[in-house]
Amino acid sequence: MLAHFQRFQALSPVEREDLARQLRISTAKAGTRLLELGSTENTTLYLLEGEVELRASDGHTRIISADDPAARMPISRLRPSLYRVTARTPVKYIRVSNQLLEDLLQFERASSIIVDENYLVEESETLLNSSSETLFISSILSDLEADRLAMESPPEVGAMIGRAILDMENDPEQIAQALMVEPVLSAKLIRAANHATGRDRIDHVGQAVRQLGYERTISIVFSCVLRETLRSRTPAILAAMRSWWERSLRVSAIAYVLARLGERLDPDVAASAGLLHRLGVPVLLTYVNRTDRKIDARSLKQAIDEYANEVTRLIASMWPLGFQLRHALHDALDPMRDHNGPADYADVVIVADRHADIGQGALLQGPSLDEMPAVARLGLRDAPPEISLRIMEAANGALNGANHILEG
Numbered sequence: 001m002l003a004h005f006q007r008f009q010a011l012s013p014v015e016r017e018d019l020a021r022q023l024r025i026s027t028a029k030a031g032t033r034l035l036e037l038g039s040t041e042n043t044t045l046y047l048l049e050g051e052v053e054l055r056a057s058d059g060h061t062r063i064i065s066a067d068d069p070a071a072r073m074p075i076s077r078l079r080p081s082l083y084r085v086t087a088r089t090p091v092k093y094i095r096v097s098n099q100l101l102e103d104l105l106q107f108e109r110a111s112s113i114i115v116d117e118n119y120l121v122e123e124s125e126t127l128l129n130s131s132s133e134t135l136f137i138s139s140i141l142s143d144l145e146a147d148r149l150a151m152e153s154p155p156e157v158g159a160m161i162g163r164a165i166l167d168m169e170n171d172p173e174q175i176a177q178a179l180m181v182e183p184v185l186s187a188k189l190i191r192a193a194n195h196a197t198g199r200d201r202i203d204h205v206g207q208a209v210r211q212l213g214y215e216r217t218i219s220i221v222f223s224c225v226l227r228e229t230l231r232s233r234t235p236a237i238l239a240a241m242r243s244w245w246e247r248s249l250r251v252s253a254i255a256y257v258l259a260r261l262g263e264r265l266d267p268d269v270a271a272s273a274g275l276l277h278r279l280g281v282p283v284l285l286t287y288v289n290r291t292d293r294k295i296d297a298r299s300l301k302q303a304i305d306e307y308a309n310e311v312t313r314l315i316a317s318m319w320p321l322g323f324q325l326r327h328a329l330h331d332a333l334d335p336m337r338d339h340n341g342p343a344d345y346a347d348v349v350i351v352a353d354r355h356a357d358i359g360q361g362a363l364l365q366g367p368s369l370d371e372m373p374a375v376a377r378l379g380l381r382d383a384p385p386e387i388s389l390r391i392m393e394a395a396n397g398a399l400n401g402a403n404h405i406l407e408g
Helices: 004-009 013-021 096-111 119-124 124-145 158-168 172-179 183-197 205-212 214-227 235-260 267-275 279-293 297-319 323-331 343-361 373-377 385-406
Strands: 026-029 033-035 041-048 051-055 062-063 085-089 091-097
Touching: 004 085, 062 297, 091 096, 124 279, 124 297, 158 172, 158 183, 172 183, 172 205, 172 214, 183 205, 183 214, 183 235, 183 267, 205 214, 205 267, 235 267, 235 279, 235 297, 235 343, 235 385, 267 323, 267 343, 279 297, 297 323, 323 343, 343 373, 343 385
Parallel strands: none
Antiparallel strands: 026 091, 033 085, 041 091, 051 062, 051 085
16 A cells, blocks of 8 residues: 555565554545645645545645545645645545654665665765655655746747747737747646636646736746756756757647547647647756756666656646646556547647657657557548658658747
């Protein structure tokens, strides 16, 4: 049971068993208050079954299900609590004494340093990398919970977008088109628009711009550009950010084309989902840049491969995003995802993501297009050659279109 939760994974199996014997599984009916806003009680809540609602002091709410990636972390961990936590359905949960857990973790840390001296000398670099990795992952989780996640924009791109939209004279469609060149700014505007409405219903950048209005959009863009642009001299970090940015544009362009092949899905939502489908990458690069600026390309790729998808899912679960966008980001990271019913936005992003690899001549890993359920659900198993041509043109034109906007 406890191994499911991030916090307990530092404990050994024996320690988890010992801790589990000291805990009691509690149940509560729908509507039960589990934690008060501002609570300072020295326990932490973990959700085992059901759904809870987290309501902040400004009235904004967030729903967490026991099946969500966010439920692998404590529910409203910080003290005083930033949320009032209420059961939306019948729930099962546990409360863990923070002091008890800290005592166990301190013992585990103390035990782990009693090793052979030669091992410490020979493995010092590995241990340092591991420590840095633990530090930035811990920082990401804490900042997500506290609603202060840092996500920096690609160097120069954000500033160029800011200058470009100043000349667009309150044209929401033109502004949205320009912002679709910069995934980080797009994500932050969608988040801000949903926060402003108090409901998670904004699914794409155009809706966000219309909801916020020209002045507020400009204000958010310039605030983010000035305060949250990646400043790094580490070649591996800069190269990874550039690669992620270019690939996001290609996936977004292909997703737009795929959505237009039918009539059920909104191409603008599909394009935004494609643009943000790997939002965990700039988050990881931001935190790595703050903790390990000497990281090499191989170690950085390993960290991205290991953590980016999970961070993306956590953002999708915990940020105020539109329902359709949230589920697309959460579900599109499994290329073999299958489900009942018609094609959805996650299917579009899954297929667009694979086409982006093919178009770049990348060494393909994982399933082929023919093996992916999303391809069949979109009716693309026997697609005519002109569809493939349109997809290739969209992918190849994505960067040209972005450069045209950036260069004015």
